[in-house]
Amino acid sequence: MREDRPPPPPSRGGAYSPPPPDQVLENVLEHVLQFLTFRRDRNAAALVCRSWHRAEALTRSELFIGNCYAVAPRRAMERFRRATAVTIKGKPRFADFNLMPPDWGANFTPWVTSMAQCYRALEKLCLKRMFVTDEDLELLASFPSFRELVLICCDGFGTSGLAVVASKCRKLRVLDLIEDEVTDDEIDWISCFPEGETCLESLIFDCVECPIYFEALERLVARSPSLKKLKLNRYVSIVQLYRLMIRAPQLTHLGTGSFSPSEIVAQGDQEPDYSSAFDACRSLVCLSGFREIVPDYLPAIYPVCANLTSLNFYGEACFLCLQVLDTVRDAGLQAVGATCKDLRELRVFPIDAREDSEAPVSDVGLLAISEGCRKLQSILYFCQRMTNAAVIAMSENCPELVVFRLCIMGRHLPDHVTREPMDEGFGAIVKNCKKLTRLATSGLLTDRAFSYIGQYGKLVRTLSVAFAGDSDTGLKYVLEGCPRLQKLEIRDSPFGDSALRSGLYRYYNMRFLWMSSCRLTRRGCKEIAQQMPHLVVEMINGEEEEVKEDYVDTLYMYRSLDGPRADAPSFVTIL
Amino acid sequence: MESSVVYEGDLNLKATELRLGLPGTDEPEKQNMSSVRNNKRASPDMAEDGGSKGDSDAKNGDCESAPAAKAQVVGWPPIRSYRKNSFQTKTEVETGMYVKVSMDGAPYLRKIDLKVYKGYADLLQAVENMFKLTIGEYSEGEGYKGSEYAPTYEDKDGDWMLVGDVPWDMFTSSCKRLRIMKGSEAKGLACGV
Numbered sequence: 067m068r069e070d071r072p073p074p075p076p077s078r079g080g081a082y083s084p085p086p087p088d089q090v091l092e093n094v095l096e097h098v099l100q101f102l103t104f105r106r107d108r109n110a111a112a113l114v115c116r117s118w119h120r121a122e123a124l125t126r127s128e129l130f131i132g133n134c135y136a137v138a139p140r141r142a143m144e145r146f147r148r149a150t151a152v153t154i155k156g157k158p159r160f161a162d163f164n165l166m167p168p169d170w171g172a173n174f175t176p177w178v179t180s181m182a183q184c185y186r187a188l189e190k191l192c193l194k195r196m197f198v199t200d201e202d203l204e205l206l207a208s209f210p211s212f213r214e215l216v217l218i219c220c221d222g223f224g225t226s227g228l229a230v231v232a233s234k235c236r237k238l239r240v241l242d243l244i245e246d247e248v249t250d251d252e253i254d255w256i257s258c259f260p261e262g263e264t265c266l267e268s269l270i271f272d273c274v275e276c277p278i279y280f281e282a283l284e285r286l287v288a289r290s291p292s293l294k295k296l297k298l299n300r301y302v303s304i305v306q307l308y309r310l311m312i313r314a315p316q317l318t319h320l321g322t323g324s325f326s327p328s329e330i331v332a333q334g335d336q337e338p339d340y341s342s343a344f345d346a347c348r349s350l351v352c353l354s355g356f357r358e359i360v361p362d363y364l365p366a367i368y369p370v371c372a373n374l375t376s377l378n379f380y381g382e383a384c385f386l387c388l389q390v391l392d393t394v395r396d397a398g399l400q401a402v403g404a405t406c407k408d409l410r411e412l413r414v415f416p417i418d419a420r421e422d423s424e425a426p427v428s429d430v431g432l433l434a435i436s437e438g439c440r441k442l443q444s445i446l447y448f449c450q451r452m453t454n455a456a457v458i459a460m461s462e463n464c465p466e467l468v469v470f471r472l473c474i475m476g477r478h479l480p481d482h483v484t485r486e487p488m489d490e491g492f493g494a495i496v497k498n499c500k501k502l503t504r505l506a507t508s509g510l511l512t513d514r515a516f517s518y519i520g521q522y523g524k525l526v527r528t529l530s531v532a533f534a535g536d537s538d539t540g541l542k543y544v545l546e547g548c549p550r551l552q553k554l555e556i557r558d559s560p561f562g563d564s565a566l567r568s569g570l571y572r573y574y575n576m577r578f579l580w581m582s583s584c585r586l587t588r589r590g591c592k593e594i595a596q597q598m599p600h601l602v603v604e605m606i607n608g609e610e611e612e613v614k615e616d617y618v619d620t621l622y623m624y625r626s627l628d629g630p631r632a633d634a635p636s637f638v639t640i641l
Numbered sequence: 642m643e644s645s646v647v648y649e650g651d652l653n654l655k656a657t658e659l660r661l662g663l664p665g666t667d668e669p670e671k672q673n674m675s676s677v678r679n680n681k682r683a684s685p686d687m688a689e690d691g692g693s694k695g696d697s698d699a700k701n702g703d704c705e706s707a708p709a710a711k712a713q714v715v716g717w718p719p720i721r722s723y724r725k726n727s728f729q730t731k732t733e734v735e736t737g738m739y740v741k742v743s744m745d746g747a748p749y750l751r752k753i754d755l756k757v758y759k760g761y762a763d764l765l766q767a768v769e770n771m772f773k774l775t776i777g778e779y780s781e782g783e784g785y786k787g788s789e790y791a792p793t794y795e796d797k798d799g800d801w802m803l804v805g806d807v808p809w810d811m812f813t814s815s816c817k818r819l820r821i822m823k824g825s826e827a828k829g830l831a832c833g834v
Contacts (some may be wrong), residue, residue: 160719416720
């Protein structure tokens with residue numbers, strides 16, 4: 067199968083003749099390169115020389131496409147002929163927040179069509195923010211070795227597609243549906259898993275907003291002895307959850323569904339012992355859900371809190387914990403800080419996701435978390451009130467932070483105690499958290515915040531900015547100061563053409579730049595497009611047809627090996 | 642949309658500039674002090690008023706004076722719509738999710754989630770199972786025949802209606818609670834009196 071190498075010389079008289087030296091080297095190289103797993107290492111190895119490039123391409127089993135439009139499917143698959151695991155990312159993240167019209171693109175179909183020819187032995191697929199149709203899923207299900215499907219923030223398919231995957235992928239181990247939009251085709255896809263023992267290890271479907279037939283799910287869990295991760299949707303009541311948990315005490319990751327009864331039984335009736343069910347799940351390290359919690363049931367999870375390394379709390383869960391404790395809402399986080407000493411990741415979402423809502427968590431909660439969870443690596447925190455002091459404290463207490471995403475929901479809100487901008491807080495984060503690679507900012511920020519980021523954020527790869535900064539200087543600080551910056555997404559900030567131009571030499575080293583509702587002009591963007599032929603510069607018009615003057619609504623810019631895409635819709639102009 | 646900024650100590654000559662045109666309209670590249678919404682650097686007063694809330698930063702930056710507060714911006718806060726839609730708080734009664742079900746003569750109430758049921762047949766089957774009774778056949782204009790029970794519900798206007806009279810979706814969005822009526826009272830309602 068080594069098409070591009072000359073055949074070995076024929077042996078004489080049947081005697082063994084050793085392979086030529088360079089082939090020996092190639093063999094050794096391939097054997098050694100198989101041990102290289104990190105993408106970055108592989109990319110570096112591929113640049114050494116042609117034979118290393120070739121050997122690396124043949125030994126790469128995991129193919130990662132960070133931007134589906136950066137390379138054509140064929141080109142990728144012809145270089146990496148033996149990949150069995152593929153990850154593809156499509157739309158930029160801000161598309162999640164309705165900042166981009168639907169039908170922008172990121173279609174999976176051209177990829178799966180190429181895979182049907184080049185990657186018949188495909189085993190694993192992970193798609194993020196792609197448009198996937200039921201037909202695509204059906205084609206995937208026909209790959210004989212296919213066993214892992216992870217779809218994150220995807221749309222375009224429904225339960226009929228899931229049904230085909232469930233029934234035809236005999237070796238399916240992982241079916242993870244994470245924050246997808248799944249249409250309800252009124253098919254009971256859970257029942258479509260074949261009878262008999264399954265190899266299922268992970269089944270995540272909390273985002274599937276379709277009722278399921280519980281008995282089928284219960285039977286499926288009962289015949290899946292390898293199941294470790296189970297995340298249920300909100301159509302599973304707490305009573306049903308209990309039944310599943312006692313069937314699967316080996317679970318390590320649990321998403322609890324609604325965590326509320328579908329009917330409340332009157333006093334005197336026996337209630338299942340939820341606490342002991344949780345207690346029996348000794349291996350639980352990840353807990354999420356609580357979509358429609360009834361507070362009385364929350365103490366049931368206390369036995370597992372000590373083991374938790376990852377916790378997804380929706381806003382109400384925090385203060386409902388507190389109702390149980392009968393203290394201030396932030397104290398729910400104080401309870402987490404007091405008990406979950408090994409917590410690595412915390413996400414606190416708002417129950418009421420409006421800008422002026424009453425959020426039950428604030429700087430107090432953040433401080434409590436920072437004091438209790440010293441090993442914290444990743445935090446996503448929505449709140450209405452924050453102080454620099456709390457953020458600074460977190461930067462000092464949690465030096466392991468890799469991801470810090472703070473969303474103060476009111477735009478341009480300063481420190482609520484000192485009325486200062488939040489510059490010092492974010493500055494402390496980039497300065498003290500030396501491993502930080504991902505940062506999302508909020509609140510009132512001046513250019514000074516960006517100077518801190520440029521000065522200290524040397525490992526930052528992903529930066530999200532919204533409603534921040536004073537002038538072009540802010541963006542310049544970042545573009546000039548952050549050498550590892552890969553993904554930069556900015557909205558509603560006063561950065562213009564001059565700042566855009568200052569990053570010219572950076573853009574080939576970045577995956578993408580998104581700037582919406584900033585101060586960019588068409589002329590400025592065109593200039594970039596002309597000077598950087600391998601950049602695809604997309605101007606996306608918003609929903610309103612009206613185009614104000616020369617200003618660009620949204621700029622989405624990314625490097626590409628194969629030029630502008632052919633499937634751009636009418637509201638996208640590629641400069 | 643543009644964000645113009647006020648530097649402390651900046652002369653901000655534009656504020657005193659004499660211009661033609663309606664107040665609140667401005668060219669994008671000119672900084673504009675005249676409308677509250679552009680003042681991104683919150684002065685203490687502004688902050689007290691919740692200055693940021695006064696912004697009407699519509700995504701396309703239409704130049705109008707902002708109506709104070711409550712003006713939501715596209716895509717902010719940055720939560721996926723999937724998450725936003727999936728938070729159902731108990732206070733949102735209009736969604737008609739959890740409703741109490743009472744039966745005349747029974748000592749206790751039950752509570753059910755209307756969202757779980759696909760239609761009237763589904764719901765009534767569940768109610769029958771719950772209370773161990775039969776409800777009978779529904780016929781339009783004549784109510785439930787074949788049993789002494791009739792399922793009724795209170796809608797958001799406070800009126801008691803017969804279950805089945807309105808389309809299912811309308812029912813789930815307006816039903817506040819269910820009551821299984823028995824005997825003559827049931828008959829009275831059924832006849833549309």
